[in-house]
Amino acid sequence: SPKITHFGGLSRCVTPWGRGLEKDSATMSKLNANAKPFKFNPKVAAFVPKFGPASAPEKKKKDEVPGSIATPEPSAQATAPSTVEAKATDTAESWEDAANDAAPAAAEKPEPKPDPKPEPEPEAQPEPKPAAKPTPKPEVKNEKRSSKKGSKTSRREAAAASAADAKIEALNENGVEIPEGLKIHDPRPHVNVVFIGHVDAGKSTLSGQILLLTGQVDQRTIDKYEREAKEKNRDSWYLAFIMDTNEEERAKGKTVEVGRAHFDTEKKRYTLLDAPGHKNYVPNMIAGAAQADIGVLIISARKSEFEAGFDRGGQTREHAMLAKTLGISRLVVAINKMDEATVKWSKKRYDGIIKKLNAFLKKYFKEKNIVYLPVSAYTGANLLKKVDKAVCPWYNGDCLIDVLDNVRDTKRNSKAGLRIPIIDRYKDMGTICALGKVEAGTLFKGQKLAIMPTGSTGDCVGILVNEKPVDIALPGENVVIQTKGLDENELQSGFVICERARPCKKCVAFEAEIRITELLPHKPLMTSGYTCILHCHTVVIQCQISKLIEIVDKKKNTVIEKKPKFAKKNQFVNVKIKVPKSIAVETYKDFSQLGRFTLRDEGKTIAIGRILKLKEMKKK
Secondary structure, X not given: OOEEEEEOOEEEEEOOOHHHHHOOHHHHHHHOOOOOOOOOOOOOOOOOOOOOOOOOOOOOOOOOOOOOOOOOOOOHHHHOOOOHHHHHHOOOOXXXXXXXXXXXXXXXXXXXXXXXXXXXXXXXXXXOOHHHOOOOHHHHHHHHHHHHHHHHHHHHHHHHHHHHHHHHHHHHHOOOOOOOOOOOOOOOOEEEEEEEEOOOOOHHHHHHHHHHHOOOOOHHHHHHHHHHHHHOOXXXXXXXXXXXXXXXXXXXXXXXXXXXXXXXXXXXXXXXEEOOOOHHHHHHHHHHHOOOOEEEEEEEOOOOHHHHHHOOOOOHHHHHHHHHHOOOOEEEEEEEOOOOOOOOOOHHHHHHHHHHHHHHHOOOOOHHHEEEEEOEOOOOEOOOOOOOOOOOOOOOOOOHHHHHXXXXXXXXXXXXXXEEEEEEEEEEOOEEEEEEEOOEOOEEOOOEEEEEOOOEEEEEEEEEEOOEEEOEEOOOOEEEEEEEXXXXXXXXXXXXXXXXXXXXXXXXXXXXXXEEOOOOOOOOOEOOOEEEEEXXXXXXXXXXXXXXXXXXEOOOOEEEEEOOOOEOOOOEEEEEEEEEEEEEOOOOOOOHHXXXXXXXXXXXXXXXXXXXXXXXXXXX
């Protein structure tokens, strides 16, 4: 019987006796004047186009269900022997109709088979063979590998989901009421890392190299930056262009604003903060370091560059001191530019730098919290992978990323009151958004918020972490908060977002313990009435030291002098500080992140301190 294949709106009839049609092509052309002579191709299956008048539509049967597929009735022509000699009598039906009617007729009554014809030559058969080939073994191996990868991924996702659920249960047990249906987006701890150091130490280049090695920047973007760097005759600056996006920064080769980027490893998620190193932009550096958990001090090993940054007038000392003041307790010291021609991975140069640095850094940091390692930001040596022994045979430690992964997590209080110092705010599609870091507490969608020190109230309608919407933000996360019920003027830099039930404290004066680090040449003594600039979390405001309470000996923990008339460099003094308007701060004992501050005068850091007691504004 003929075989009918349907594709699209066309049909074709392929018969084992299709070869005979080539001989009777003249008879076939009489049946349809528009038909063309059939030419047989032995390499492919025979194709016979539909010809003849279209058959009239069949009437539906009485018992046929509407919408069902009609079954054609067997015809006399279909029951006749299908031979080549009977072609002349087949004028009423088309080839397609005859073929469609042949199947049901054969099912009702078996027909005698036509005279057997010789099978097609072997050359027409090779086509179906490729489909019957067995699947090669390498593909099976790849399938096994992909299944293994899929199983590993599913295991990681399951482990992450269980860890997230465990965190939510722990929060609920500690009294933090998380609404049902909200989930933690990623259970891995989040760490803020700030790169600090003297100008031209290689902070932006190191940041760009890390982003390149971790796959955060595509090769097309790198090629673009290389062309731009060559146009400026600064071929080695192309990695710094990843972080320095401002045209002024690229033209001068100096970072002005704090750059921000993100990368992650299997253990942790990181926010990378690239702080400016020039002394004119120290306030920007303070704003960046105030958000950090770990500090990476970049030191240039090039001849005379380390000495210029470490000696008097350099920013290495000031940055390290400010990092400790701003809450950074763990410091990684990366000795950069070890591949430079004047260094060539010299152990003597490396040991000499560490000896001078350690004598200074141990005044502010515990030695167990300081890690030293040699790196090359330009070549990427000892950043993502350990440096090759052929390059640096004397170093046996870990690479920079492994060091950051192994640093102990910062202790954070997720069950305390919510505290988010506002860094900046903007308006997006009618929604007022605030940018800040969750210093304490837990933030979630639908939470009732209060803004201090103004006392304004609003709601949290959305949270963004790395520009992705999430339900919950834990301490340490850098977030964008989408608010409702708040005006743009009610969210300003220096304000603190907190819970309505447990708001942040506000004051116009406070008692503090300060350490005088350096005084100006024309102001060698600090007395009552000394005015300077106060930096506390994101607050920057002018203040006045209204009273010197006592001078303290920290080693012996005794009082040296009460109510002194003045204080000098390197002395610990308890003072009273006033500000012209109310600010939102906390005592160091309650919230250490909001209880540290720095005093600066004429571009220099003169003192660091912590808040001991608050004095609230008197109600009129």
